[in-house]
Amino acid sequence: MAASMSSSLSALLKKSTLDDHEQILDASNKALKSSKSDLEAQHVKVVALLKLERYHDAVTFIEESGDVLKKRVGLEYAYALYKTGRLEDAAELSSSLKERGARHIEAQSRYRLEDPSRTLELYKRLRSQKVDSEDGDLRVNQSAIHAQAQWLGVADPEIPRRPERDALTAFETAYNAACGSIARGEYAQAEFLLKRAEELCKQSDDLTDQQKADELVPIRAQQLYVLLYLGKASEAEALAAGIKLEEASDLSTRKIAEVNILLTATILNPFLAHKAFHSTTKIPPADKLFSYQTVPLDSNKLTLDLQAFKFHGIISSTSRTLQQSSSISISTGVLLASFFNAAAHARNGTGKPAIRSILPELESRPNDVGLILTLVQLYVLGGNITSAVELVESFFNRLEDSTVETEQAIRFDPVLVSVLIGLYKKRGQDAHRKAELAKAAAYWTTRPNPPTSLLAAAGTSLLESQTEDDVKSASAIFSKLHEQLPNDKATIAGYVASHAENGDSQFAEDVDKLTSTSELTGNIDVDALESAGIPQSSNALAIAQLGQTRKRAAPDSVSTRRKRIRKSRLPKDYDENKKPDPERWLPIKDRSYYRAPKGKKKGKRGGDDRTQGGAVNEDLNVETKPSPAPTATASGASKKKKSKGKK
Template sequence: MTASSSALSALLKKSTLDDHEQILDACNKTLKSSKSDPEAQHVKLVALLKLDRYEEAVQSAETAGDSLRRTAQLEYAYALYKTGRLKEAVAISSEIQSRGASHLEAQARYRLEDSLATSELYQRLRNAHDESEGYDLHVNQGAIDAQAQWIGVADVRSIRRPGREDLEAFETAYNAACGSIAREEYTQAEMLLKRAKELCRHSEDLTDQQKRDELIPITVQQLYVLLCLGKSAEAEAVASEIIIEDASDLSTRHIAQNNLLVTRGLDNTFLAYKQFHATDKIPSNDKLFSFQSAPLTSNQATLDLRAFKFDGLKSSRHIPGKSDTPSDEFISSCSKAAAVAGNGTGKAAIRKILSLLEKQPKDIGIIVTLVQLYMLNGDSTSAVELMEDFLKRLEQSAVEHEQKTRFNPVLVSLMISLYKHRDQKSHVKKELAKAAAYWRTQPNPPASLLTAAGVSLLESHDEADAKLASEIFARLKEQLPNDKATAAGYVASHAAAGSSQLKSDIDKLTPVEDLVRDVDVGSIEQAGIPQSSNALAIAQLGRSKKRGAPEAGEGKAKRIRKSRLPKDFDENKKPDPERWLPMKDRSYYRPPKGKKRAKRGGDTQGGVVNEDLNVDAKPAAPVASASGGNKKKKGKGRK
């Protein structure tokens, strides 16, 4: 060991946990005389981490070389995690066999929204039976469960509903509220957030500053829930509690600023644009989750369009498949298309976006924008043809990513909505059947899409469709064993199996007696056959247009215009009652005599046919005259 290293070791023995600046100065002095001293490099890296100087820690580890990164793998991985280089942190920490490295890997994967892998890591940590970490692991698992539901990868069977134990601490109550928000159970979330605020305010383990730091995200989340519930007055009261400057992280500040703008509803677009961008740019180490960034990106694009920032949106570099999240990529594409059209909605705007589509034929945002404009202009035919061509191109693609995009629930729902608008029921069934056939082979299929496909196929009389419906509901039964809609579909699709085999599923359904308990059968029979709304409207329209003949002594007779009367009309003369009959059928008709009668005798159209005439006989061919009577006479002077 060199002299400088001995001096550093002596200093470290005398130092306390609070003098990291002094330790860092000693390491720098040692490294000036011996740049490759491994102990000094390692101590410097730890000191920088203790001082929260993470960028310098990463730079120091990378400058020192591979030897330090192998010796201080955990410290280097932690520095990468704190600077937002999450994938590198996962790669390094996953190779380290230690409990601390597992915690670090779980945190990095959580930030990367890899919920399933994170949950497996925490399960392994819980199995190690470290009682000192029991509460922390429980809190972190609650956050993971909420995230999995937000991004749509949670197994429905493993979703845990809030229990009594979640109401004992503000962290667990907050995570349970986030899970309720992900399931759109806002009333329950409101109750849990109120409980979380109360527990946080009365916590004896937190300082006043720590309470302010914890209350900001809880209050911002509460404001979001109240806005979703439409409780404007309560939302304004909660908004008055939020002091944006109290938020320690910029991501929370940005979300709070957005929700406050929504609450206040500024009419001045340019003032709203200014306030939206008032917060500083979010650094990479405080990156938003996808379910947070999507609405913020959408709001930013909307404000840019309303503020006529077309050039900025059109010049934004958007490469399909290279954006941070698919939602951000989609929003960027839609806003760029709208900017190219200059916020227009007419045919001129459609032509401009079509020229953009020629350059990017597989851009979903451009396709959806065009479909919306077509529908706004009443051209549903072009909208359907555009979507069908686009989906066909994706379906024929050999790229796996494009195959998954083809059956994205959002695109399938859009296609079905267009078909329903045009009342193309057979096309709806085919589209749902295609989507169901694809998602049955994929993990975590969208339950709502499979349910819709199964219901549609049950309405068909084709045996193949019925078989597919039974397979779909069998898969849904495994995924949602306690769902009543799934149980009903399973019973309906497996009715041929007999009620004895379906008894457990039938017991989950509401009994028929309970469903018809409040139905008055007598009044229904007395009311007769119900008519559709269209039939009732037509009948009402007919009654409103028709007028009955006036009865005796009621009103005046309808006056007939002179233009409708014959020229020799005499209102004092009684009209001929047989004037509507043909002349030959009138009682006073007498046929003409003599030559006129002979000329008219052969005309039987409209009259009585003479049965002596052979009307079925075919005309005979003329017989050639032997005397040459049919020959033409020769002209004079010719021989």
């Protein structure tokens, strides 16, 4: 009976078309009723379920049927795991399979797991094994990996920042290049690339009208994001009105588009904004967003909760996230939960009241990085830089005493190091700043894949000191950077400068990569520099410029009008035709035309023989004594006896 059912199933499969998946599924189920262990019928059922996009049913059926079927349908099982969101299981299973299709499933799973280095390696291997029908798709997927690496901050610095010409020939590659530009903050270039992607999508002959409408939704949602960042509010509103959300087949894309559209609307009532945000599309668990998408969405949600005064709910939800992280963590999810947990405890307050509300939480979580950064920001806003420095330094000291390698990596994390360096710079502590950079550089030079920006800043700072030990440290740093970035001009310049004592001939090849001095100084007018004289400081220039603006002369063409004086300020006998007396400001007795009344002598007044304020007449034989010089007090002012009145 089982053999007859299997033969009838084979006959049905021969007569069926590729679209008769329901009939194939029914036939396989009938065959399995007679023999549950019919491997051929089981395989057919798995394929039919996948064709009908019933991925959860396929996974359940495979796992219930046993290891024999799992081994038979390994590729189908890996694909079903990928489609149901079990990405780790899909990547692990597909990596053990030998089929080319398994490499595709593993690459897609690693991409969703945000492992761009492994994904890029897989796609390079697939492209090396040339299959003409796959080359276009592989090129598109590779460009998506490069964009993801930019978002995650792990992009290869050797990859050119400007898109290649081939990227502008297809809307998928143009869209991925635009995403990479957004990740780098190059929004003007992203706007151009997205417009290009929209044009290419509309002009595509390989897509139906429905497919074009589906592909245009993510492109326009990304355009809306760029326009909002560029401050083009009117253009963003016009674009938002034209986005047809119902045409987006992908629910995560529809969710992101809805949130971006909400940002263009002006909703003054925070409770209405909260309701509108929570009315957007719900994303199924299998359709997992990337971290760089989840973080802003969660941030928007918690911000609206704060504005709606849902403090207890925020504290409850974020506390669960913080409790799940047993060790010190700087992951984006944990930091976000810590930030909003502190804001909820402060009840949206700032200043000293907010600090007093958050400090008890620091006692229970002394190594909470997000909490420490929140307090640092509050201290800085209040002008208390000293407390901010002491808080970060004490946290770093605790990490330095730890023997856990992950905590040592957190201690020298570039972001946290830059926070302390910024605080030192705010206080003018250059020696502390250089020491911190040198300490961080000494740690990272012994580790693989060190942060290049941190090493470059440390090497440049050490070169400025000009001491022998610092120059040696800078030489080691730039040697490490030169291995990673052999063609980076800033790295080459630092490498040559730190090794200058060894002679120029040894680095002639590196020097040739730098821009020549003649090219750098070709547009400089030496005569103009000489005539300009010694350059003034920025402060002196600002004062001079301020003086010019305040004492700007009136143009020649503008006629100056005489200021009108009110009559109440004029004397009673004022005659505007009469010239005013030039000596009217002098006392009457000191005016040239003054005549003393009879019986009084005027000659002695203001005469040259008076001693106060004039030359001493030596014929008077007046003995003069030198007056004592004033003695400066500690405060710089002469001491006087205070009266008993007001102080």
